[in-house]
Amino acid sequence: MATTTLTQIDLKELAADVVRRAMRMGATAAECVVGEGSEFSTAVRLGEVETLKESGSKALGVRVFLGQHTANTSTSDLSTEGIDQMVRSAIELAKVTSEDPFAGIPEASQLGQIPGDLDLYYDDVYSLSTADRIDYARRAEKAAMSADPRIQNSEGGSFDAATGRKVLANSHGFVGEYQRSYCSVSAVPIAIDEQGKMQHDYWYSMSRTLKKLESPEEVGRIAAERTLRRLGARKVKTQRVPIIFDQQTSRSLLDHIFDAVNGDAIYRHASYLTGKLGEKIAGGNITVIDDGTIPGGFGTSPFDSEGVPTRRTVVIEDGVLKSYMLNTYTAKKLGLATTGNASRGLAGTPGIGNGNFFLQPGTRTPTEMIADIKEGLYVTEFLGFGVNLVTGDFSRGASGLWIHNGELTFPVEEITVAGNLKDMWLNVAEIGNDLEWRGAVACPTIRIEGMTVAGE
Numbered sequence: 001m002a003t004t005t006l007t008q009i010d011l012k013e014l015a016a017d018v019v020r021r022a023m024r025m026g027a028t029a030a031e032c033v034v035g036e037g038s039e040f041s042t043a044v045r046l047g048e049v050e051t052l053k054e055s056g057s058k059a060l061g062v063r064v065f066l067g068q069h070t071a072n073t074s075t076s077d078l079s080t081e082g083i084d085q086m087v088r089s090a091i092e093l094a095k096v097t098s099e100d101p102f103a104g105i106p107e108a109s110q111l112g113q114i115p116g117d118l119d120l121y122y123d124d125v126y127s128l129s130t131a132d133r134i135d136y137a138r139r140a141e142k143a144a145m146s147a148d149p150r151i152q153n154s155e156g157g158s159f160d161a162a163t164g165r166k167v168l169a170n171s172h173g174f175v176g177e178y179q180r181s182y183c184s185v186s187a188v189p190i191a192i193d194e195q196g197k198m199q200h201d202y203w204y205s206m207s208r209t210l211k212k213l214e215s216p217e218e219v220g221r222i223a224a225e226r227t228l229r230r231l232g233a234r235k236v237k238t239q240r241v242p243i244i245f246d247q248q249t250s251r252s253l254l255d256h257i258f259d260a261v262n263g264d265a266i267y268r269h270a271s272y273l274t275g276k277l278g279e280k281i282a283g284g285n286i287t288v289i290d291d292g293t294i295p296g297g298f299g300t301s302p303f304d305s306e307g308v309p310t311r312r313t314v315v316i317e318d319g320v321l322k323s324y325m326l327n328t329y330t331a332k333k334l335g336l337a338t339t340g341n342a343s344r345g346l347a348g349t350p351g352i353g354n355g356n357f358f359l360q361p362g363t364r365t366p367t368e369m370i371a372d373i374k375e376g377l378y379v380t381e382f383l384g385f386g387v388n389l390v391t392g393d394f395s396r397g398a399s400g401l402w403i404h405n406g407e408l409t410f411p412v413e414e415i416t417v418a419g420n421l422k423d424m425w426l427n428v429a430e431i432g433n434d435l436e437w438r439g440a441v442a443c444p445t446i447r448i449e450g451m452t453v454a455g456e
Helices: 006-024 080-096 130-145 216-228 247-261 263-267 328-334 366-371 421-426
Strands: 029-045 048-066 069-075 151-170 175-192 198-200 203-207 239-245 288-291 312-317 356-359 375-383 393-404 407-420 428-431 446-454
Touching: 006 029, 006 048, 006 080, 006 151, 006 175, 029 130, 048 080, 048 130, 069 080, 130 151, 130 175, 130 216, 151 216, 175 216, 203 216, 239 247, 239 366, 247 263, 247 288, 247 312, 247 356, 247 375, 247 421, 263 328, 366 407, 375 407, 393 421, 407 421, 421 428, 421 446
Parallel strands: 239 375
Antiparallel strands: 029 048, 029 151, 048 069, 151 175, 175 198, 175 203, 239 446, 288 312, 288 356, 375 393, 393 407, 407 446, 428 446
16 A cells, blocks of 8 residues: 655645645635646557557646636646746636636535545556556457457457546645556457358456456456357347346446436536435335445545545435535535535536445346346447436437347347436336446446337
């Protein structure tokens, strides 16, 4: 695990000093974000290195308030002159912006951070030599291509690693910082059937630490399995059948829920869930939680981008909408309290981001769920985007596997699945027990009744 270094202390002092400069120049409130990071990525195709990138960055941004006027600026010039110019520019910009009665940083009483080690940073993601990193990507691709003679081509294997530090300070005296690390490995094989038709699929693993990353061989093996099962895909006739969405596609459906409870969409009346707090908007088996405090989580941090402690928020409980996702601005707009979900880069006003956002799992395996279906569709991929958050209308291209008498029988492609998010979440017949974290949003396999599969 990481230990505090002089660089970390300097960055905290730098952020606090920028805030003091802004206040001396006439700001009534100010906040500063400092970001520092390094990234590495490599992609290998057919055993040969196609891309190799390594970069580092350090920059800061300031947000100033002159009463209810506000402005943001940022710079990568960390000299005294560069920082002074950035702060002066922000002050001058604020003088010409329109007043916004909802603008401001959180109250001092709202600020704070989760104490202790949240298991977010490991030095080992950068412990591999460049040759070993390339070897990770090469091994993932090789495992996929050697799995079956029908896999004769590849879109490549990849390995990525990154570390980052974020520091936030504001004029209420808050100063906080944290580090994160990340690494991933993936493979995208291409298979060819007897008619010469190609199919591809992928698999990946990601982790905060190299120790918990799945082996390249395992990633390649699963990528090959997913690709081979798509060979011989065909269309099906248009019909209404039970649909099972695998972890990847159900996670996409859960993303739409987050978008619909996002405070920005709510106060703009751009979501079908506007004004629905306290109402039943999903089946009684649906409980959705946002938790920014889970140790090691990809959506975990000790505080949000405004210095408010992250927390566990029950968004939907037993089908009832309990909370929107809010930052300080949207909370003021709606007459509510922030949920600690402010998200921002160095410049710009804070938006809203999720912590670890997930649907609580059920008890049965996906195989047991499939076994109950006489005729149905198992969706493994969405294509394109066709969701209207205002009305809830949902229509997306898809591919997957046809279910017949409780078994996966043949691959299906060139179809569309359609419904309305309002009805879809009310008609979730079953939730799988396979909640797995491969990012900051996770959803088990789910079965939805009453949707249309549009094909021939």
